[in-house]
Amino acid sequence: MKKEKSIKGHGENFMKYRFLLSELVHKNIKLQYRDSVLGMLWTFLQPLLMMIVLSFVFGTLFGRDSSKVVNYPVYLLCGRLLFDFFSSSTKRAMKSIRNRASIIKKVYVPKYIYPLSSVISTFVTFLISLLVLVVVILFFNIANINPIHITWRIVFAVVPILILFVFSLGVGMILATLSVFFRDIENIYDVLTTLLFYVTPIVYTIDRLGFAAGSIELKIIKLNPLYGIIDMFRACVIWGGDAFWQHWSMHLMLYCCAAAVVCLVVGFLLFYKFQDKFILHI
Amino acid sequence: MKDYAIEVDHVSMKFNINKEGVDNAKEYLIRLAKGNLHFSEFWALKDISFKVEKGDRMGVMGFNGAGKSTLLKTIARVLKPTMGSVSVKGVIAPLIELSAGFDQNYSGRENIFLYGATMGFSRKFIEEKYDEIVEFSELKDFIDAPLKSYSSGMKTRLGFSIATSVKPDVLILDEVLSVGDAAFRDKSEKRLMDMMDDGVTVLFVSHSTDRVKKICNKAIILTQGQLVAQGDSDEMCRIYNQMVKNR
Structure with a gap:
């Protein structure tokens, strides 16, 4: 009985503050490029330029294996766009509580609004930046250089994107809680994301690592949910044709779903348990 | 039955003051492993109970560090009390810090x-x-x-x-508001007074007994986290002035 009431209370509280959530999301997006000459255009330019740089650096090294990659710049862009959303949304969520110290100390606000708004606003920017992928694919298809065969299966791309959102929110909540109590997390996490970038097959294909199928090393790499999420996304974009089922694994999908949901639940519980103590530490 | 706008029920607030300033993970883990994680406790509020009737204007007085701001923060839901509970009916407008x-x-x-x-x-x-x-x-x-x-x-x-x-039901004012120039100050004071005339419940923190007398009809006095007196504002101001003299 009491529990029911408290769930209803949370719902009402969320409805009361949903305008704050939308204000914060708008603010994060609006302010990101305010005072810059090109403004929102950077959302497209930044990943595009990054793709060109990385294609030059790693293209000759990893791009030759065309049966596994099809089109190296597109292969790279798929991985990097998703990874970039993960790393910047979790970093922003991590800092969201500490950056609002002056507000949290003075006014009552449901605190989860801050990490949540960080992740949502990064997600919106990410969705806009997916247009770069469309443009790049169109460019290669029209120029007829390693064209990508796009099919209706591209709609499946929603699945990895949603899993990624849930996973990032979960990780963001965990980091936000931890960083209130231990500042070190912010420094450690910068290094960790760099490490994560290289242990996730983004610039290379997993086969290039040369581990035997079923080897322990391969299993460890596949434990990383980002591997599965990016792999599924690529399957939808690059291998939407007959080869789709060779690239899309249901096991992997279930594993990623489970990992993301576990992360979110742990994140919310951790945050919920410690949120009343935030004010004493920020 | 009387209609209470604010009910503060046996509220205590404990802060852990950490002696060595452990704020990084390494230090924390080492101390945790050694069983050497000591905090000294500080009770900013000790078992405070009072009620404010709807439409009352309650002054909160006390020396620096008596727990006035901590009390206001627990009422404004910014701080969660270690023990006890606070219930407030209606919309709270905290005018604690304006920017x-x-x-x-x-x-x-x-x-x-x-x-x-x-x-x-x-x-x-x-x-x-x-x-x-x-x-x-x-x-x-x-x-x-x-x-x-x-x-x-x-x-x-x-x-x-x-x-x-x-239009709030409960207005929380911390210290004297200094809002802009003289003209605007008059205007803002007038707005607050209008609200009070409309029957808003007010919690007003101040050191100045003159202002408390002017604004409030009830008052409480805090000393080192304890509620030492409560009653009509005139009497409380007299006690408070006495306390200041004897200090």
Whole structure:
């Protein structure tokens, strides 16, 4: 009985503050490029330029294996766009509580609004930046250089994107809680994301690592949910044709779903348990 | 049965003061492993209970460090009490610090919406009150300029105008409000007085017995986290003046 009431209370509280959530999301997006000459255009330019740089650096090294990659710049862009959303949304969520110290100390606000708004606003920017992928694919298809065969299966791309959102929110909540109590997390996490970038097959294909199928090393790499999420996304974009089922694994999908949901639940519980103590530490 | 706007029930607030300042993970883990994690406890509030009737104006007095601000923060739901409970009926408007909810890179107009949202107002409500807020703050000509170009007086004027645009049930005032120049101060005081005439419940923290007498009809006195006296404001002011003399 009491529990029911408290769930209803949370719902009402969320409805009361949903305008704050939308204000914060708008603010994060609006302010990101305010005072810059090109403004929102950077959302497209930044990943595009990054793709060109990385294609030059790693293209000759990893791009030759065309049966596994099809089109190296597109292969790279798929991985990097998703990874970039993960790393910047979790970093922003991590800092969201500490950056609002002056507000949290003075006014009552449901605190989860801050990490949540960080992740949502990064997600919106990410969705806009997916247009770069469309443009790049169109460019290669029209120029007829390693064209990508796009099919209706591209709609499946929603699945990895949603899993990624849930996973990032979960990780963001965990980091936000931890960083209130231990500042070190912010420094450690910068290094960790760099490490994560290289242990996730983004610039290379997993086969290039040369581990035997079923080897322990391969299993460890596949434990990383980002591997599965990016792999599924690529399957939808690059291998939407007959080869789709060779690239899309249901096991992997279930594993990623489970990992993301576990992360979110742990994140919310951790945050919920410690949120009343935030004010004493920020 | 009387109608209470605020009920504070056996509230205690404990702070752990950490002696060595452990704020990094390494130190924390080492100390945790050694079983050497010591905190000294500090009770900022000790078993405080009182009730404020609807429409009452309650003064909160006490020396520095007596726990006045901590008490207000527990009532405003910013701090969760270690023990006991606080219940408040209706909308609380805390006028504790007037510039916390702003973003420096946002214009005045955008900040009105952001600040209002932080106070828990809806978009519709702010749109309705927008003109009134701008007019009261006297910032019409600067409303589209970024907040970083505002003077501190302009910021507090804007904050005050937004925070008081709502008709609250409970108004929390910490110390004397110094809002802008003399003219604006008169205007803002008048607005607060109007609210009080409308039957708003007020919690007012001050060192000045004159102001407490002027504004409040009831008062409480805190000393080192304990509630030592409560009653009519005139009598409480007399006791407080006595305490100041004997200090």
